[in-house]
Amino acid sequence: MTDPDVGAIMGFSGFGKKARTFDLEAIFEQTRRTAIERSRKVLEEERSVERPYEPTSCAGRSGSPSRKGHTGDSTRSPGDSESGCDDTDNESEKSGPTLPSQMCRLDVEGESPVGPPLPLGYGKQQCETDEEDDEEEEDDEDENPLKRIPDSHEITLTHGKKTVSALGLDPSGARLVSGGYDYEVKLWDFAGMDASLQAFRSLQPCECHQIKSLQYSSTGDVILCVAGSAQAKVLDRDGFQGHTAMLNSGVWHPKIKEEFVTCSNDGTVRTWDMNTEKKHKSIFKPRSVQGKRVIPTTCVYSRDGKLIAAACQDGSIQIWDRNLNVHTKFHNRQAHVPGSDTSCLSFSYDGNTLASRGGDDTIKSWDMRNFRNPLNVASGLPNIFPMTDCCFSPDDKLLVTGTSVKRGQENGKLVFFHRETFQKLYEIEVTDASVIRCLWHPKLNQIMVGTGNGLAKVYYHPVKSQRGAKLCVVKTKRKAKQSQTVTQEYVITPHALPMFREPRQKSTRKQLEKDRLDPVKSHKPEPPVSGPGRGGRVGTHGGTLSSFIVKNIALDKTDDSNPREAILRHAKEAEQNPYWVAPAYVKTQPHAVFATPEAEEEVEDDEPEWKKRKL
Known part of the structure; x- marks a missing residue:
């Protein structure tokens, strides 16, 4: 497809100015031929001025009769064929005085001057030297293209560990x-890199x-x-969509539900429409006194x-008409200290007062x-967060803000001022951290507070407040329902x-x-039987024969005074009628060998020191 076809499909008129292409080989060849023709013209002019005699010409030159050259054989130089001469007679070796250097070109071109014969090869050798000098001059004039490759130095930019599949350079x-392939796009600024x-x-x-x-546009933006x-x-240009730097704040339009406004570190305030998410609706650019961003x-x-x-970092407050984004409608260049971050702006409900x-x-x-x-100024209110709020009360008579503190040292406060006089009317010690966000809802009449230690508190009145926190505090805490089945x-x-x-496992x-x-699984278990038992059920301990035997025999706790004597009283009977142990040792140990105290002492003496028991 041609460029106009591609442009028509993609929806733009063209690809911009087309880059010029050069055929280096053709340029160098044309330059070489031009240099040769120029040299020939210069030599012909010098020959016509300085030559004292008329040279013989080759066939077809100036209409003069052709000469077959000097007697003897002669070898033609490569320049003969270029000049169009074709001498077929052999010329012998020549002797005589040397000719000026300007005449050697005539010999090479097939023309011999009238006069004494020249030595064989004289003009050829001299002219070859001149041609080499001409070629060196041409090389100096037209540089070798290989020398134009910039490969003498290099730097390495580490993109990542995977394939670098795209590169782009701005104009x-x-x-x-x-x-x-690592999904990353990295931007490198040659002027800003170290x-x-x-x-x-x-x-x-x-x-x-x-x-x-990846490709930059023709303008590079x-x-x-x-x-x-x-x-x-x-x-x-910086790799972002929409704003080109970090956003600082954003609010919805109070009347139009699809519109909102944002401000960013790129020095712009932009309005957006939800229906056109790819492009901002309008843009406002705050400027300093010097006109800088x-x-x-x-x-x-x-x-x-x-x-x-x-509100801007230079301490100014700038206000625009929503429909006119060129010049500000109101502005104050010294609203706050330059270099400080004004954290909040809030309009009163009547629209006549702005709090900062x-x-x-x-x-x-x-x-x-x-x-x-x-109108009024209140100082001594620490603020170390760039998003500390201030807001008006629903009746438009109070102004509320929070204070910042170092954690663990003091308590953050919620301070209430009278709108007209800016007199401090009331303050609430919220927690041992900074009070950052505060919101006084007009319908609920409740104050929501966000703190620096991860807490969000809601202040309300049981009579003056409506719904909100009142709905949840009256409800009892639900008990966790314990599972009655053991899942396998x-x-x-x-x-x-x-x-x-x-069978397929189902939910609990x-x-x-x-x-x-x-009916079987949902049947209530019967309580234990008390007394002797009834209906075939076993009663309590001691009510049946088995329980009586267990109680009086199996669990009999009578203890003999000497267990050795209790065992040895069965020794005579076991010796006369062996049944358990003796039959097992009839073949291997017919006569029993018992340990004696003397034998134990000998065994202990033979054992190594580390095997002896510690007493």
């Missing part, structure tokens, strides 16, 4: 992008798909990433959704009708016969429901 040559040669960013834009192709997935992705730390919509406010929680340990209120100076391991035997196959709940319908 300016400042950045290289690499992709591989000797460690580390990539400045590594990401997985296509998750678990191998990267197939976006990268086309083709992977093993069914969808190609377009990344910006500044980073917004937080952003918010006004209550009616007509204004977008953002600064990273300079202050909270300020601003009148939207006069945005030059703050289920062995799956798919190829076993039906008679040997175990279904098994309990099935057992409840079984």
Whole structure:
């Protein structure tokens, strides 16, 4: 397919300016021929000026009669065939005075001057030397293409341990992008790298798909990433989609459910539409006094959704009309200390006041009708988190914020100020950590607080608050239901016969429901029998004959005073009528050998020291 066809299918007009191609061999050959023709013209001009006599010409030259040269045989040089001369007569060796160097070209070209004969090969040797000099000059003028290969030095960029399957370089040559089978895409900035040669960013834009192709656009601002997935992705110059840096804040539009706004470290505030997720709806760019880019730390919509406010790292608060993103409608360059991160902006419910929680340990209120100076300022409120909240009460009379502390030293507080006078009215010691997030819900009339030690607390009033936490505190804690059946391991035997196959294991709940319908399994166990027993059931201990025997004989605890005597009283009977032990030793040991104290002492003396018992 041609380029116009491909462009028509993909939906764009063309691939840009087509790169020029060069045939180096043809260029060098044309240059060589041009140099030869130029040298011939120069020699012909010098010959016509300096030659004092008329040379003989070859057939077809100037119409003069052809000469067969000097007498004798002569070997033609390669230059003869190039000049078109074809002398077939042999020329003999010549002798005589030397000719000027300009005349040797005539001999090579097949023309012999009139005069004394020349030595054989004189002109040939001299002209070969001149041709070599000409070739060296041509080589110096037209460099050898092999010498243009830049392979004298190298560096190694370690992408990973798997195949590097894609490489791309931006048009300016400042950045290289690499992709591989490890799903990683790495970006290398030659100007920003040091000797460690580390990539400045590594990401997985296509998750678990191998990267197939990476290519910068003609302007170098976006990268086309083709992977093993069914969808190609377009990344910006830094490898991100949408915002090109970390996001700092984002809120929904109060009136339009599909729209929200975000701010990022790339120095932009962008609005987005849920229906067009691939591209932002509009973009706002905060600027400093010098017109440079500044980073917004937080952003918010006004209550009616007509204004977008953002606080920046240079201490400014900038407000735009939602439909006009070029110039700010309100701005204050010195709202907070430059370099501090303003953590929150909050509009009052009437829309006339804006509250800002600064990273300079202050909270300020601003009148939207006069945005030059703050209405009220409260200081001494530590803030070490870039997302500490401030909010208005549902009746619009109070302003609430949290304070930050070092863990274990003090208690974080929730502080309440009067909106008009900024007088501290009340404070709550929440926990021994910082109070970061605070939310006062207008319908529930409850305050949700997030702390730095992983807690989320909800403050409410049993009468003034509605629903929310009140719904769950009145419910008793459910007891964990203990399983009444013991589950057994289920062995799956798919190829076993039906008679040997175990029944399919069911869930505990279904098994309990099935057992409840079984009259045998759901029968209540009978209590133990008390007394002598009835109905064929055994009574308590001692009520039957077996229990009586166990009690009086088997469990008889009578103990003989001397167990040796109790055993030896059966020795005479065992000797006269052996039944158990003696028959087993009739063949091997007919006469019993018993241990004596003397024999034991001898055995102990023969044993090594480490085998003797320790007394």
